[in-house]
Amino acid sequence: MFTVRVPATIANLGPGFDSFGMAVCLYNRFSFQHAAQDALIISSDSSADTASLQQESSQASAGSGLLFRAMDVLYAKANQPRPAFQVTVQADIPVARGLGSSSTAVVAGLVAANQILKEPFQSLTLLEMAVAMEGHPDNVAPALLGGVVLYDDRPYPLPWPDEWRVMTVSPDYPVMTEAARRILPASVSMEDSIFNLRKASTLTYALLREDPDALRASLHDRLHQPYRRKLIAEYEAIERLVMDDGAFGMIISGSGSTMAIFYPTVLHAFLLEKLEHLVRAKGWSVEINDVSVDTEGAQLLYSEPL
Structure with a gap:
């Protein structure tokens, strides 16, 4: 066994x-x-x-x-x-x-x-x-x-610095991969393709150089997140909160419905308190996990x- x-x-x-x-x-x-x-x-x-x-x-x-x-x-x-x-x-x-x-x-x-x-x-x-x-x-x-x-x-x-951390917020409803794929457009513009190419390249640079400013600049997307965020009711309010409170950025984890927040480790207690307060105020049913990267x-x- x-x-x-x-x-x-x-x-x-x-x-x-x-x-x-x-x-x-x-x-x-x-x-x-x-x-x-x-x-x-x-x-x-x-x-x-x-x-x-x-x-x-x-x-x-x-x-x-x-x-x-x-x-x-x-x-x-x-x-x-x-x-x-x-x-x-x-x-x-x-x-x-x-x-x-x-x-x-x-x-x-x-x-x-x-x-x-x-x-x-x-x-x-x-x-x-x-x-x-x-x-x-x-x-x-x-x-x-x-x-x-x-x-x-x-x-x-690619490396992930110890000074950076991840918080996941999982609503109590699923987003099935098939549905999340169907919502995507069949084709995208050259402009959006170039935008994502630049951001993915900046993400690689941010990780290799452990550059927090580059990480903040890189976590943007035009290929899937603008469409999939419509399937996640809590997305807009949580993104606004964490970005105002100093997070590097927030993304959709996979096809969702989980959202992943990247932030400096020193903000852990502050960010968790603010997020939990928002969840209580909105009456949402979500699971919050503060996690480190598994190596x-x-x-x-x-x-x-x-």
Whole structure:
């Protein structure tokens, strides 16, 4: 028996649509053991999250859940038959909120299968399989590798200073990836394309040079956030508050509904108090997580012979 811990991820980072992502210290844990047939057991404090994760990541009896499909992909690549497993999931990442919950299932399945088969594949091969399954790399790359990742045809790690922090605000309603993709225009102008090219380049500079002014200037986008913010009722008020109070910027995490606020660590207590006051005044139902960047990615927590 062994457990794979996979971090939540914030995809896009504003202008880096389908290219940039970061892993943060909020986790799903998947414990594997042999069984007579595939089974997924969800352990979560939230019945709504349990139902969503069950629908999104299991359907084990049909063999179509993301977790078991990922295991099947790796076993097939290794030309090995896959035995059945019981997997218990401690689900602490909000589901269908843009924090990469489905990517944790893909990454956990690949890491687990690779462990069981005595690690025939390197991490970059696992990543290629994960990207092929997901269709885009911005969640699975940081989930597997940790840290901040820019992905082209391979991952490029980027630093994140200790003096910068992340706060996520997750409303109690989902934004499904399919709906968030449908709302985007089929084409964009040359002007908007150039705008995002400049901002993504500035974001890379900001991270490499640890430049807070460049980070403030970079967190703007014209490809997806102007459209997706319409799906998040709380977005405008929260953005106005945090920007007035000294944050570097606020973005939509993945396809939403989670919003990610980047800010100097010294503002932590002040910003959290102001945000909690706003939430109470508005009567919103949201989950606030103050998180640091996870630098380890998917981890095998413990192992016993299988």
